[in-house]
Amino acid sequence: MAEEMIVKELDQVVVRFSGDSGDGMQLAGNLFSTISATVGNDISTFPDYPADIRAPQGSLTGVSGFQVHIGAGKVFTPGDECDVLVAMNAAALKTQYKFAKSTACIIIDTDCFQKSDLEKAAFKTDNPIEEMGIKNDVIAAPISQMVKDCLADSGMDNKSMLKCRNMFALGLVCWLFNRDLTIAENFLREKFAKKPAIAEANIKVIHAGYDYGHNTHSSVAHTYRIESKTVNPGKYMDITGNKATAYGFIAAAEKAGLKLYLGSYPITPATDVLHELSKHKSLGVVTVQCEDEIAGCASAVGASYAGALAVTSTSGPGICLKSEAMNLAVIMELPLVVLDVQRGGPATGLPTKSEQTDLLQVLFGRNGESPMPVLAATSPTDCFDAAYEASKIALEHMTPVVLLTDAFVANGSAAWKLPKLAEYPAINPPYVPAELKGTWTPYQRNEEGVRYWAIPGTEGFTHILGGLEKDNATGAISTNPENHHLMTQLRQQKIEKIQVPDVEVEGDKDDAELLIVGFGGTYGHLHAAMDELRAAGKKVALAHFKYINPLPANTAEVMKKYPKVVVAEQNMGQFAGYLRMKLDGFVPYQYNEVKGQPFVVNELVSAFTEILNK
Amino acid sequence: MCEFTAKDYKKGQPRWCPGCGDHFFLASLHKAMAEIGVAPWDIAVISGIGCSSRLPHYMNTYGMNTIHGRSAAIATGCKVANPNLTVWQVSGDGDGLAIGGNHFIHANRRNVNLNMILLNNRIYGLTKGQYSPTSPRGFVSKSSPYGTVEDPFCPAELCFGARGHFFARAVATDAAGTVDILKAAYKHQGSSVCEILQNCVIFNHGTHESVYTKEGRAKNAIYLEHGKPMLFGENKEFGLVQEGFGLKVVKLGENGITEKDILVHDAHCEDNTLQMKLALMQGPEFPVALGVIRDVEAPTYDDGVYAQIEEVSAKKNYHNFEELLLTNDTWEVK
Numbered sequence: 001m002a003e004e005m006i007v008k009e010l011d012q013v014v015v016r017f018s019g020d021s022g023d024g025m026q027l028a029g030n031l032f033s034t035i036s037a038t039v040g041n042d043i044s045t046f047p048d049y050p051a052d053i054r055a056p057q058g059s060l061t062g063v064s065g066f067q068v069h070i071g072a073g074k075v076f077t078p079g080d081e082c083d084v085l086v087a088m089n090a091a092a093l094k095t096q097y098k099f100a101k102s103t104a105c106i107i108i109d110t111d112c113f114q115k116s117d118l119e120k121a122a123f124k125t126d127n128p129i130e131e132m133g134i135k136n137d138v139i140a141a142p143i144s145q146m147v148k149d150c151l152a153d154s155g156m157d158n159k160s161m162l163k164c165r166n167m168f169a170l171g172l173v174c175w176l177f178n179r180d181l182t183i184a185e186n187f188l189r190e191k192f193a194k195k196p197a198i199a200e201a202n203i204k205v206i207h208a209g210y211d212y213g214h215n216t217h218s219s220v221a222h223t224y225r226i227e228s229k230t231v232n233p234g235k236y237m238d239i240t241g242n243k244a245t246a247y248g249f250i251a252a253a254e255k256a257g258l259k260l261y262l263g264s265y266p267i268t269p270a271t272d273v274l275h276e277l278s279k280h281k282s283l284g285v286v287t288v289q290c291e292d293e294i295a296g297c298a299s300a301v302g303a304s305y306a307g308a309l310a311v312t313s314t315s316g317p318g319i320c321l322k323s324e325a326m327n328l329a330v331i332m333e334l335p336l337v338v339l340d341v342q343r344g345g346p347a348t349g350l351p352t353k354s355e356q357t358d359l360l361q362v363l364f365g366r367n368g369e370s371p372m373p374v375l376a377a378t379s380p381t382d383c384f385d386a387a388y389e390a391s392k393i394a395l396e397h398m399t400p401v402v403l404l405t406d407a408f409v410a411n412g413s414a415a416w417k418l419p420k421l422a423e424y425p426a427i428n429p430p431y432v433p434a435e436l437k438g439t440w441t442p443y444q445r446n447e448e449g450v451r452y453w454a455i456p457g458t459e460g461f462t463h464i465l466g467g468l469e470k471d472n473a474t475g476a477i478s479t480n481p482e483n484h485h486l487m488t489q490l491r492q493q494k495i496e497k498i499q500v501p502d503v504e505v506e507g508d509k510d511d512a513e514l515l516i517v518g519f520g521g522t523y524g525h526l527h528a529a530m531d532e533l534r535a536a537g538k539k540v541a542l543a544h545f546k547y548i549n550p551l552p553a554n555t556a557e558v559m560k561k562y563p564k565v566v567v568a569e570q571n572m573g574q575f576a577g578y579l580r581m582k583l584d585g586f587v588p589y590q591y592n593e594v595k596g597q598p599f600v601v602n603e604l605v606s607a608f609t610e611i612l613n614k
Numbered sequence: 615m616c617e618f619t620a621k622d623y624k625k626g627q628p629r630w631c632p633g634c635g636d637h638f639f640l641a642s643l644h645k646a647m648a649e650i651g652v653a654p655w656d657i658a659v660i661s662g663i664g665c666s667s668r669l670p671h672y673m674n675t676y677g678m679n680t681i682h683g684r685s686a687a688i689a690t691g692c693k694v695a696n697p698n699l700t701v702w703q704v705s706g707d708g709d710g711l712a713i714g715g716n717h718f719i720h721a722n723r724r725n726v727n728l729n730m731i732l733l734n735n736r737i738y739g740l741t742k743g744q745y746s747p748t749s750p751r752g753f754v755s756k757s758s759p760y761g762t763v764e765d766p767f768c769p770a771e772l773c774f775g776a777r778g779h780f781f782a783r784a785v786a787t788d789a790a791g792t793v794d795i796l797k798a799a800y801k802h803q804g805s806s807v808c809e810i811l812q813n814c815v816i817f818n819h820g821t822h823e824s825v826y827t828k829e830g831r832a833k834n835a836i837y838l839e840h841g842k843p844m845l846f847g848e849n850k851e852f853g854l855v856q857e858g859f860g861l862k863v864v865k866l867g868e869n870g871i872t873e874k875d876i877l878v879h880d881a882h883c884e885d886n887t888l889q890m891k892l893a894l895m896q897g898p899e900f901p902v903a904l905g906v907i908r909d910v911e912a913p914t915y916d917d918g919v920y921a922q923i924e925e926v927s928a929k930k931n932y933h934n935f936e937e938l939l940l941t942n943d944t945w946e947v948k
Contacts, residue, residue: 034943040947237942250935254935261691282923282933286694288694292716294684298680302678302689307696308695310695325684328684418936419939421935456658457696457699459655461655464659464671464673464677465677466678466679467663
């Protein structure tokens with residue numbers, strides 16, 4: 001029968017939704033990833049949105065994209081290039097086609113490829129497909145008109161009807177991947193619970209898109225099915241890195257039995273953490289949007305002294321401004337978590353783009369000897385664990401801790417198995433023992449060299465801390481040379497003594513010819529590159545670091561074990577330089593890229609192959 | 615009910631120069647705290663950096679001597695995180711109004727329940743004598759050997775400009791006047807700014823000279839008290855009246871002026887126009903205004919934060935982390 005379509009089984013597929021920033025591409029993308037995750041596929045997503053609030057409609061700078069990678073098994077990245085590109089207007093096709101594979105299927109809304117659209121997108125002819133030399137399958141559908149026809153009797157105005165275009169595209173993609181629309185229906189009914197008419201209109205349009213694909217076969221040769229191989233049963237949700245970070249702080253505060261305080265100042269791409277924590281008043285979370293970055297951190301130091309789990313969040317130039325108050329927490333030996341969602345720099349740099357260029361700043365960018373633990377989250381879901389662990393270290397070791405994430409993991413999302421707080425380790429701050437009343441001094445330390453925490457309001461433990469050096473024995477201001485040297489050593493040793501897990505070696509751990517080394521948010525791309533190299537028969541391993549200061553105890557041993565080591569990072573070699581400072585005689589190969597974009601797995605594979613062939 | 619004496623708030627031996635206004639203020643603060651009666655362990659005294667910011671080291675309370683300019687921000691975090699504490703924030707004119715100017719105005723705008731002390735000697739003392747943001751135009755100092763070419767701040771103007779609700783002024787050598795405004799500042803719910811006029815014997819000797827002695831104040835200052843007529847002078851022979859949009863000094867008995875014609879101080883008036891005029895008065899034409907100049911009730915930030923937590927908690931159906939997780943769209947993998 002002519003009705004029969006060939007269904008192709010795939011292990012993984014990448015879909016990129018793109019359109020004008022007002023076209024609802026983030027929602028369509030999110031919804032598609034949720035639908036896919038619900039049937040058990042693994043997902044990894046990445047939004048790519050413009051820095052401008054609202055560039056002129058239809059312009060090249062106003063294009064917003066959302067990439068979803070779904071897989072039958074584990075997926076590590078949102079994917080280099082896409083198998084399906086949705087381009088809602090001419091500008092989207094022009095700017096996003098470069099992300100499409102040569103075999104990709106392209107979906108366009110022909111109604112937004114009219115003369116004026118083409119002009120805005122700087123096309124010279126009236127045939128953009130030919131002009132760009134596109135040889136791919138193209139589903140060219142008059143989406144806007146069909147949406148209007150579909151909603152003709154809804155009583156909605158033109159503008160409201162066109163807001164549903166994204167759902168038509170989503171319906172078409174759902175048809176292409178044999179996706180059940182029930183999940184989308186439930187989601188939309190919930191999202192628009194207060195506007196049921198809008199929900200129903202969207203649902204109607206999503207079905208229209210699906211049916212359009214089904215009825216016309218849309219000039220493609222086949223549809224796809226991605227079976228799920230996930231074997232870890234349980235309850236899941238889709239979570240972005242920023243939301244997971246916020247949840248990590250909430251979980252840590254609850255576990256420690258402390259109030260959570262966030263002092264912050266709006267800055268892209270860290271602001272979502274402030275947004276998220278501001279919502280959860282019913283958990284007692286206190287958020288203060290301060291007058292500046294300095295006050296964000298300074299007020300958190302005040303909150304910490306007062307006995308809260310204190311957090312400050314920032315990005316880009318904000319971390320420079322916070323360094324002064326971070327140092328105050330170092331000398332006062334107070335717990336504090338400083339979240340730095342790294343973005344492109346220097347200065348204002350590339351506010352919405354991702355880099356790993358703050359590493360040396362957070363390790364060393366403060367006056368004086370100022371040791372501070374540093375952790376770097378490795379994926380959107382790891383942000384939860386990393387935020388929890390950063391809080392635990394801060395509270396148990398009475399120190400500020402830097403948690404590094406980046407725009408890529410912060411905005412990216414993945415399926416996350418809901419954690420059980422009971423399975424997370426206890427958090428036990430070194431509260432001053434009551435029996436020390438009368439003899440206690442502020443810098444008296446426990447066996448791990450950690451100062452005790454006396455919370456204001458407790459009788460018998462009044463004390464003054466401060467930014468001036470103190471006498472270790474009495475806590476009074478001291479300029480004594482021997483005491484300053486001692487205090488410097490004590491602060492250093494306290495950080496060195498923090499126990500962190502060994503760095504794990506994945507892949508050919510016994511006989512790799514090349515060890516790939518990375519840290520933080522590049523884990524997915526480096527892992528995917530290793531997988532590809534191994535699939536091609538190469539002997540490769542990966543050591544990916546989450547704990548930067550202190551480094552895992554087995555670092556030197558791992559680095560020495562393999563004939564070749566390459567440190568791959570999105571900066572000019574900061575982690576490689578740090579390792580060289582810590583490990584005598586260590587000279588790795590380096591792979592450095594500072595483009596503000598995630599690594600491209602294919603590029604990593606060719607660079608690593610070149611090193612293997614040397 | 616515990617009773618405390620000034621001694622209970624005292625610690626250590628101050629290291630300020632002999633004759634420094636900080637000594638006088640510290641003694642008044644100890645005294646005011648004893649009269650207020652909040653236990654030392656329920657108090658946090660938070661300062662920045664500068665001569666006057668050494669003050670917490672001489673307090674037997676909780677406290678921090680932090681970093682330059684940031685104490686209003688640090689105190690804000692401390693108070694909001696632990697609203698049961700009584701928080702006194704202490705800074706000088708350089709610390710509070712130059713490097714810390716932004717935090718000063720925003721603490722006032724937010725109306726955080728802080729008692730904010732501004733020890734104003736119109737000089738940077740700890741760095742050994744540079745002009746400060748309250749030094750008058752033309753002021754000669756080590757960093758302005760030919761005189762400054764900039765105008766100073768008037769702290770009250772900044773406080774009012776930031777929509778502050780409490781401003782009071784005292785002279786450091788006037789213990790009774792200082793204790794009075796400190797008690798009023800404690801009583802006021804919200805940010806309360808107390809400007810303390812004080813001398814720097816080494817680098818700015820004689821600043822505030824006209825009001826630094828009892829005799830000087832009798833002639834050159836007016837003590838404002840809510841509900842009382844604005845009379846001053848050694849025998850209360852002078853008074854203030856309104857003239858156009860400004861103020862005028864008059865003598866009782868002259869030109870038929872009686873006490874009835876004299877303005878009555880209204881510290882509780884929401885409109886700060888007249889309070890501003892009073893705060894800006896300068897000699898020799900006008901007396902310097904001392905006492906509580908503005909004291910207006912308004913919702914405080916910290917109360918607002920906790921009221922909102924309570925209100926939202928009552929409405930939301932999740933109150934711990936695992937309940938929070940379930941507010942998301944989830945799916946089951948079997």
